[in-house]
Amino acid sequence: MKKTKTIFEDGNHKWVAIVRDPDKPNYLIDTNEYLVTHGSQGMLLDPGGAEVFPAVFSALSSEFDPSALSAIFASHQDPDVCSSLALWLEFNPQMRCYVSWLWAGFIPHFGGSAETFVAMPDEGVDISLDGLMLKAVPAHYLHSSGNFHLYDKVAKVLFSGDVGAALLPHGEDGLFVENFDKHIRHAEGFHRRWMGSNEAKRRWCERVSQMDIGMLCPQHGAIYQGADVQRFINWFDGLQVGISGG
Amino acid sequence: MTMTTALSTRPTKAQQAGVDLLRIVRINEEIKSVVGVAFKINIMALNAIFLAKRAGTAARGFGVLSNELRVFSQDLRDGMSALTGLIHGCVTEVSVVLQDIRHTALLRRAVELSPVACGRDVLAAREVENDRHAERLARLRKQLRGALDDAFRMVELGGVLAKSAKIEAAYGQSFALPLSQVSGEFDGVVEEIRSSLEALRRSAFFTGN
Numbered sequence: 001m002k003k004t005k006t007i008f009e010d011g012n013h014k015w016v017a018i019v020r021d022p023d024k025p026n027y028l029i030d031t032n033e034y035l036v037t038h039g040s041q042g043m044l045l046d047p048g049g050a051e052v053f054p055a056v057f058s059a060l061s062s063e064f065d066p067s068a069l070s071a072i073f074a075s076h077q078d079p080d081v082c083s084s085l086a087l088w089l090e091f092n093p094q095m096r097c098y099v100s101w102l103w104a105g106f107i108p109h110f111g112g113s114a115e116t117f118v119a120m121p122d123e124g125v126d127i128s129l130d131g132l133m134l135k136a137v138p139a140h141y142l143h144s145s146g147n148f149h150l151y152d153k154v155a156k157v158l159f160s161g162d163v164g165a166a167l168l169p170h171g172e173d174g175l176f177v178e179n180f181d182k183h184i185r186h187a188e189g190f191h192r193r194w195m196g197s198n199e200a201k202r203r204w205c206e207r208v209s210q211m212d213i214g215m216l217c218p219q220h221g222a223i224y225q226g227a228d229v230q231r232f233i234n235w236f237d238g239l240q241v242g243i244s245g246g
Numbered sequence: 247m248t249m250t251t252a253l254s255t256r257p258t259k260a261q262q263a264g265v266d267l268l269r270i271v272r273i274n275e276e277i278k279s280v281v282g283v284a285f286k287i288n289i290m291a292l293n294a295i296f297l298a299k300r301a302g303t304a305a306r307g308f309g310v311l312s313n314e315l316r317v318f319s320q321d322l323r324d325g326m327s328a329l330t331g332l333i334h335g336c337v338t339e340v341s342v343v344l345q346d347i348r349h350t351a352l353l354r355r356a357v358e359l360s361p362v363a364c365g366r367d368v369l370a371a372r373e374v375e376n377d378r379h380a381e382r383l384a385r386l387r388k389q390l391r392g393a394l395d396d397a398f399r400m401v402e403l404g405g406v407l408a409k410s411a412k413i414e415a416a417y418g419q420s421f422a423l424p425l426s427q428v429s430g431e432f433d434g435v436v437e438e439i440r441s442s443l444e445a446l447r448r449s450a451f452f453t454g455n
Contacts, residue, residue, distance in 0.1 A: 057360065058359030061361070
């Protein structure tokens with residue numbers, strides 16, 4: 001079963017990271033899921049693949065009533081991001097799924113009906129979670145051509161999807177980045193290959209540098225916090241991406 | 247010891263559904279070939295009618311039979327078209343059942359792992375839905391079996407007509423040889439369809455073995 005870790009809490013406003021399943025088969029890439037709750041509602045960010053659904057569901061249900069999940073935020077269209085969608089919808093068929101307009105016709109192949117999907121325009125959108133305003137931040141081509149991150153300015157948390165992701169070796173899989181220089185080695189290859197556009201990367205770095213971010217939470221690997229957030233943005237800004245070995 | 251082995255070798259629902267899907271796909275392929283042959287019969291029956299007309303009074307009996315064979319070939323095509331529809335329905339339902347099984351297994355595992363009693367009602371609702379799909383598949387399976395039996399009976403009648411045509415061909419005087427050839431080909435094709443349908447009726451998809 002996955003573990004839950006509350007990374008932000010202020011009254012009924014919470015961010016919970018759902019991470020590190022010791023029973024996960026090695027052939028599946030490890031993923032982090034994040035639950036944002038405010039008031040009586042919850043939103044699950046990148047809920048994960050169908051194969052990890054039991055582990056994510058059981059961990060989440062220890063923190064929150066799954067039938068009270070009002071929305072899912074899918075940063076992009078990958079199977080490890082949202083192929084579990086149909087299973088989550090079993091618990092609340094009225095649940096909404098926020099996706100880039102680009103993928104609004106593709107992700108329904110994982111499940112859902114015409115009413116399920118909220119197609120987000122390229123410039124992003126404000127999403128209300130029981131009165132808490134969350135901002136879908138454009139991150140197109142990082143890596144997907146229709147890609148969004150989610151910013152909570154109250155909690156100062158940016159969910160950054162695949163940006164900031166690291167493929168951590170066994171034994172170096174702490175939830176938070178502790179030694180940036182050591183950690184970033186596990187992120188470098190991933191970013192060089194998966195991120196397709198230097199121009200898009202530049203724009204993203206400029207955009208997020210202007211935000212007040214206390215924690216940058218990727219879908220894989222460890223969470224950057226404090227000074228490591230800006231350290232990561234600077235590192236990413238200087239990295240040449242869109243390069244394959246072949 | 248024997249019991250343990252028997253239990254461990256019993257296929258799971260998912261394995262069974264997977265095997266069912268393969269079987270129904272094979273049945274579909276067989277039916278497609280039978281439909282092709284049934285179309286050939288229609289052309290053969292037309293040729294037989296023309297031949298009988300040319301032979302005139304000497305082939306009057308053959309002419310009556312070739313008309314009947316033409317009607318039979320049309321009925322056979324209709325029967326095959328109904329079978330094709332049922333097969334497509336079965337393929338869809340088996341696929342739905344396969345999806346249900348995976349879906350339910352993941353839900354069940356999630357509910358079992360959950361430290362709080364959560365999701366049992368959702369799992370129960372899912373199982374009701376699965377039963378509904380399984381019943382629909384059972385109904386379609388029964389209808390398909392019935393349609394195969396009907397087609398088989400129809401083909402047996404076609405076989406009788408073809409054999410009678412062979413006998414009538416012998417009275418065709420100077421046309422006896424070509425009439426005999428046509429009726430012989432007819433008989434061969436009907437026999438081919440009959441064997442195919444007989445094999446399909448014995449498919450483990452219906453017997454469950």
